[in-house]
Amino acid sequence: MKDLSQKHIVLGLSGGIACYKAAELCRLLIKSGASVQVVMTEAATQFITPVTMQALSGREVFVSQWDDRQSNNMAHINLSRQASAILVAPASADFMAKLIHGRADDLLSLMCLARPLESTPLILAPAMNKEMWSHPATQRNVNQLRQDGAVVLGVAQGEQACGETGDGRMLEPMEIFEELCDFFVPKRLSGRRVLINAGPTFEPIDPVRGLTNLSSGKMGFALAIAAKASGATVTLISGPVHLGTPQGVRRINVQTAKEMHDQVMQEVDQADVFIATAAVADWRVKSYSDAKIKKSPARQAPELEFEENPDILSAVAHSDRARKHQLFCVGFSAESHDLLKHASEKRVRKGVPLMVGNVGPLTFGRDDNELLLIDDQAVKTLERSSKEKLAHLLIADLADRLNGFLKE
Ligand code: C5P
Numbered sequence: 234m235k236d237l238s239q240k241h242i243v244l245g246l247s248g249g250i251a252c253y254k255a256a257e258l259c260r261l262l263i264k265s266g267a268s269v270q271v272v273m274t275e276a277a278t279q280f281i282t283p284v285t286m287q288a289l290s291g292r293e294v295f296v297s298q299w300d301d302r303q304s305n306n307m308a309h310i311n312l313s314r315q316a317s318a319i320l321v322a323p324a325s326a327d328f329m330a331k332l333i334h335g336r337a338d339d340l341l342s343l344m345c346l347a348r349p350l351e352s353t354p355l356i357l358a359p360a361m362n363k364e365m366w367s368h369p370a371t372q373r374n375v376n377q378l379r380q381d382g383a384v385v386l387g388v389a390q391g392e393q394a395c396g397e398t399g400d401g402r403m404l405e406p407m408e409i410f411e412e413l414c415d416f417f418v419p420k421r422l423s424g425r426r427v428l429i430n431a432g433p434t435f436e437p438i439d440p441v442r443g444l445t446n447l448s449s450g451k452m453g454f455a456l457a458i459a460a461k462a463s464g465a466t467v468t469l470i471s472g473p474v475h476l477g478t479p480q481g482v483r484r485i486n487v488q489t490a491k492e493m494h495d496q497v498m499q500e501v502d503q504a505d506v507f508i509a510t511a512a513v514a515d516w517r518v519k520s521y522s523d524a525k526i527k528k529s530p531a532r533q534a535p536e537l538e539f540e541e542n543p544d545i546l547s548a549v550a551h552s553d554r555a556r557k558h559q560l561f562c563v564g565f566s567a568e569s570h571d572l573l574k575h576a577s578e579k580r581v582r583k584g585v586p587l588m589v590g591n592v593g594p595l596t597f598g599r600d601d602n603e604l605l606l607i608d609d610q611a612v613k614t615l616e617r618s619s620k621e622k623l624a625h626l627l628i629a630d631l632a633d634r635l636n637g638f639l640k641e
Contacts, residue, residue: 238266248276323360363399420464432472450474567593
């Protein structure tokens with residue numbers, strides 16, 4: 234679960250059936266440590282009660298601009314001044330139309346208008362029928378809201394409460410929560426293109442068997458998420474793993490080391506950074522059998538012949554672009570002992586400016602890890618923590634290195 238413990242979110246609800254999802258969103262925000270102040274329009278109270286939202290947020294809910302519970306009677310000013318962000322979910326077509334005109338005849342729209350533009354971001358999660366969403370008026374309003382500085386999230390496609398099917402459903406609570414978390418990540422990699430490979434490779438022996446390893450792909454996927462949240466354009470080349478594609482990340486699936494090599498080589502010209510987290514098989518079976526290998530009557534084990542796979546990282550690190558400092562390469566080194574010694578040697582051997590060392594048996598398949606960042610000058614430890622958190626720390630560290638390294 235991501236940490237929003239330093240954040241105060243004003244969660245606004247305008248009228249729409251998606252209000253029921255705002256209850257779950259509120260729960261997620263509270264669980265992540267954020268404090269949440271709910272503000273509802275009158276229309277929203279037709280769909281879900283303030284009692285529900287009060288119970289979930291642990292705070293009194295505000296609905297009316299005439300509410301006299303605030304001593305100065307200025308809820309629209311007080312509530313927005315403390316907010317790290319105002320998140321309106323659902324944002325109805327009517328509510329967005331109101332905002333573009335600067336109208337302010339209820340507390341929520343009044344508060345949005347009265348917020349300090351530089352310090353209180355406004356994020357909207359639209360929700361409406363597909364015809365309402367695609368109507369030129371709504372699309373015009375969305376564009377105008379973006380020009381006015383609001384962040385308008387996308388909508389989901391699917392079955393709607395009215396029985397029709399199409400675009401306009403509100404994103405799921407977890408998707409909105411993730412978008413909000415990403416919003417708060419500093420955009421250190423804005424304009425950068427990051428290529429990551431992840432997971433194991435699978436080297437077939439026959440149509441039903443193969444050689445692989447225990448890499449789960451979690452670290453590589455966490456790095457893809459962190460790089461995306463930091464503003465990068467991310468391409469993720471993944472071996473066979475059981476992980477969903479991170480939102481906004483372009484994913485290419487491969488099986489073998491050879492396929493991974495070919496895909497990386499195709500993509501690397503469009504990258505500024507290559508992060509090699511994949512556990513690439515060093516060897517593939519030379520004597521691949523088109524038919525399933527049967528047990529021999531003599532019970533003799535089959536003899537497998539191997540040939541070496543290309544070293545992807547080494548190939549990329551020795552490319553023209555890497556040598557000309559147009560591409561920054563990061564390797565991962567999983568060792569079982571003498572981590573610093575082996576990872577440092579590997580950094581030099583592979584020709585990369587940064588090698589990230591970790592202890593293989595203590596990280597494969599797990600959700601946490603501990604990393605050593607080794608360059609030609611120094612060694613930095615990133616203490617044991619979730620792969621998610623480590624990914625953000627590593628991306629922040631990387632962003633600093635790029636500025637001194639890359640020749641644009
Ligand atoms: O030599 P070793 O496999 O320990 O090196 C690990 C690093 O090299 C990782 O970054 C891994 O992705 C990369 N590698 C590669 N191609 C290989 C073997 C390893 O890119 N064939």
